[in-house]
Amino acid sequence: MATAVLEARKPKISSQTGDTIARLVVLVFAATVLLISVLLVYELWIGSAPSRHSLGWSFLFSSMWNPVSEQFGALPFIYGTVITSFLALLISVPLGVGAAIFLSEMAPAGVSNGLTFLVELLAAIPSVIYGLLAIFTLVPLMRTYVEPFLKSTLGFLPFFQGPVIGRDFLTAGMILAVMTFPFIISVSRESLLAVPRDQREAALALGATKWETTWKVVVPYAKLGIIGSIFLGLARALGETMAVTMVIGNDPSIHASLLAPGYSIAAEIANDFTEATGSVFPSALVELGLVLFCLTIVINGLARLMIIATTRKGSKRP
Amino acid sequence: MLLAWRKLVNNVMLGLMGVCTFLTISTLFLILGYLLYYGGSSLDWNFFTKLPLPTGEVGGGMANAIVGSMQIIAVAALIGIPIGFLAGVYLSEFEDKGFAPLVRYTADLLNGVPSVIIGILAWTLVVVPTKHFSGFAGAIALSVMLIPIVTRQTEQFLREVPMSLREGALALGASKWKMIATVVVPAGSKGILTGMILGVARIAGEAAPLLFTALNNQFWGGSLNQPTATLPLMIYYRAISPYDDWHRQAWAAGLVLIALVLIANVSARLVLARGISVPRG
Numbered sequence: 001m002a003t004a005v006l007e008a009r010k011p012k013i014s015s016q017t018g019d020t021i022a023r024l025v026v027l028v029f030a031a032t033v034l035l036i037s038v039l040l041v042y043e044l045w046i047g048s049a050p051s052r053h054s055l056g057w058s059f060l061f062s063s064m065w066n067p068v069s070e071q072f073g074a075l076p077f078i079y080g081t082v083i084t085s086f087l088a089l090l091i092s093v094p095l096g097v098g099a100a101i102f103l104s105e106m107a108p109a110g111v112s113n114g115l116t117f118l119v120e121l122l123a124a125i126p127s128v129i130y131g132l133l134a135i136f137t138l139v140p141l142m143r144t145y146v147e148p149f150l151k152s153t154l155g156f157l158p159f160f161q162g163p164v165i166g167r168d169f170l171t172a173g174m175i176l177a178v179m180t181f182p183f184i185i186s187v188s189r190e191s192l193l194a195v196p197r198d199q200r201e202a203a204l205a206l207g208a209t210k211w212e213t214t215w216k217v218v219v220p221y222a223k224l225g226i227i228g229s230i231f232l233g234l235a236r237a238l239g240e241t242m243a244v245t246m247v248i249g250n251d252p253s254i255h256a257s258l259l260a261p262g263y264s265i266a267a268e269i270a271n272d273f274t275e276a277t278g279s280v281f282p283s284a285l286v287e288l289g290l291v292l293f294c295l296t297i298v299i300n301g302l303a304r305l306m307i308i309a310t311t312r313k314g315s316k317r318p
Numbered sequence: 319m320l321l322a323w324r325k326l327v328n329n330v331m332l333g334l335m336g337v338c339t340f341l342t343i344s345t346l347f348l349i350l351g352y353l354l355y356y357g358g359s360s361l362d363w364n365f366f367t368k369l370p371l372p373t374g375e376v377g378g379g380m381a382n383a384i385v386g387s388m389q390i391i392a393v394a395a396l397i398g399i400p401i402g403f404l405a406g407v408y409l410s411e412f413e414d415k416g417f418a419p420l421v422r423y424t425a426d427l428l429n430g431v432p433s434v435i436i437g438i439l440a441w442t443l444v445v446v447p448t449k450h451f452s453g454f455a456g457a458i459a460l461s462v463m464l465i466p467i468v469t470r471q472t473e474q475f476l477r478e479v480p481m482s483l484r485e486g487a488l489a490l491g492a493s494k495w496k497m498i499a500t501v502v503v504p505a506g507s508k509g510i511l512t513g514m515i516l517g518v519a520r521i522a523g524e525a526a527p528l529l530f531t532a533l534n535n536q537f538w539g540g541s542l543n544q545p546t547a548t549l550p551l552m553i554y555y556r557a558i559s560p561y562d563d564w565h566r567q568a569w570a571a572g573l574v575l576i577a578l579v580l581i582a583n584v585s586a587r588l589v590l591a592r593g594i595s596v597p598r599g
Contacts (some may be wrong), residue, residue, distance in 0.1 A: 096342065289434070
């Protein structure tokens, strides 16, 4: 009896140590994810120290960017980043949410899944390909047709004045719109699909039309998830590098006109990082990175929380 | 409100939703159409076999960039996939209160960090200490992007493995790690593999993190310890150049890159469409 008990206990102990080791191993790798993120913040903070110390808060509010005289003001870049992302959302939110409504409420399941597959392919296209297409198709189109038209019809507004170049805030906003709506569509669709069926049935039974049901019952129910998807798109637009660098015109100044060339944070980092010399210039670029990081992390953090709150399955990647 | 008016609004708005869908999805076909038209007419055998020629000369190819991209992606995958996979196993199987949600949320945030900032991280970690640009630094940047993707995909597909399978294994006397290694992971393997392919396809197209890590190279790189040419960055440099022949090459490279990315995506999703390898219980 006693030996039988001992023999039974022996493998149990070794399996427990096995479990402990396995747990430790995966824990270490999970901690790596945390470590990388901490390292990222640390390096951005340390790397930007010379610039933060010599320029202080004026870095954020000055619009003077002159590496030769070591004057660094991030305002033109922040302005360009925000204005192009805002333009992008102006176009992609109605289109994206509209398409998400069609895919979740109107299209038959098979069609909806097929089209969503295409949307996901759209999200998989590399940024540099969008940039390539933008340079050779969108820029000429904007320069020869769209922008002269806007100027002749809406030219009295400050937004549509100045010479037509084709590489400007508006073009960058257009290409960002195309790059953000796949995110808005796929996440919004998921939130809309998570709305319980009886909500729709109750509204329809009360005599609401299909549109009234969708707009007054289903969309408000999924509101948080839809806003989350928009924030996710916004975070993507803010940090988008290659495509914007290729079409924004790369001019570090602030213009009210959307037809004027501008610059974005990501584009400035992309263009000047390898050529930055001296002590302050590289660190000013790292500080630009820090600013961009803070912008996107806040927007992303909010987006994830909202998406978690609606789908309640844990945050899902688009 | 009049019924006729409400019905009109209903039809108009539902129609508009359809128009939105048409507009958004047609951009995919526009993009593919342009790439096929311009890229297809520019693609030739030299593209795959020749080195880039000096500025201004007509001809040449991107053989070194194709090889360079493959090397960098391979190294990035070798680093990123094991870390991401094991972290994903942790999130799905060893859920600790507090720590696991923290890791999950951090992975999502890391996934949303602009790729150009990941480039800065790799620059400070590798380029600054070694004092030169290298393909290896690019691989580090891409692996940092790959880790959170693989982590979350692995977790997601392991969670889809039915609880009854886990209970069955434990009831037969398997220890927890044995249950994970022999039952849970094999059951979720198709999904996990899909996630890995999608993750690699995503980093394969990234150009921004390579700008100041892998840089560029006119010649055969060979070792990742020196600046290495890559396909996405070649597209960028060629597209912003003023030469028609280089524009032609940019289109050709764009077509090759999109073909690789789409093939990976479509095949991965077709595998996934067959579902996980066990029936849901």
